Amino acid sequence: MKKQINKIAITGGTHGNELTGVYLINKFTKNPDLVKRDSFKTIFMHTNLEAIKQCTRYIDKDLNRTFTKDGLNNPDLDTYEDILAKEINQKIGPKGSDNPNVDFIMDLHSTTSNMGLSICISTEDKLSWQVAAYVKECIPEIHIFSWKGDTGDTSFVSSIPPSGFTIEVGSIPQGVLRADMFFETEKIIQTILNFFELYNNEKLKKVYTEIEIYDNVKSVDFPRDKDGNIEAMVHPDLQENGYYKLKKGDPIFVTLDGEYICYSDLDGLYALFINEAAYYEKGVAMCLAEKKIISI
Ligand SMILES: [Zn+2]
Structure with a gap:
């Protein structure tokens, strides 16, 4: 029998100057019912609080390149983001665990590049690809970018639980909120939550067998x-x-x-x-x- 999804994480502010995710988390904090579903629990959090406060991408190093297994297991790495990554890993991982605290993650980002809506996916995990295909069907203009990252062992926030991916929207300048992209991102989030409600209740209409990717x-x-x-x-x-x-x-x-x-x-x-x-x-x-x- 397929695994029930019990907990989903929405993370924003992994890069502190990408405000779409930061303010969507603010919105959900004020009104958690927006991301509530009956069949699973949704948690949401700002990941890099200090970078958000300073409206900068990161303090010492890129948090979204800090989740390698080696790095997480290396106590000698002690920059602000290295320590933060270990804390986040305990909350929504631990990475590689058979029994992680979160089943699926969507990490919210924006880009200064004019590339519209994208899912950046870095995993072979079958469930993540089913979610991506469902989102693509509901929101055809979204692009699916398959990228293993630039560090070998995938080091993204989205690599902590077994399933998940990154959402990228743009163009948005760093430190700027853009209403159209804000609502487009919210629509992607809602679509993903809808997928899991259907999935848990075995009401998905089909299993996807192929997908167009970059x-x-x-x-x-x-x-x-x-x-x-x-x-x-x-x-x-x-x-x-x-x-x-x-x-x-x-x-x-x-x-x-x-x-x-x-x-x-x-x-x-x-x-x-x-x-x-x-x-x-x-x-x-x-x-x-x-x-x-x-x-x-
Ligand atoms: Zn980012």
């Missing part, structure tokens, strides 16, 4: 000089066009002097997370993904 292939950094200074900007053709289908010869960067730098990789890859502010320090100007339909 499968991460690689990331592309800005052209930089030997000291690491950026020498070219994202080309205006790409700037506002998340999930842009690239072909050889498309201008993707423009130097400070106005010269174009053209794409020379595989035809047909899609560019996303284009010009995400938080990725300048990660050496990522955009991610490239392959669009495909996979079996789930």
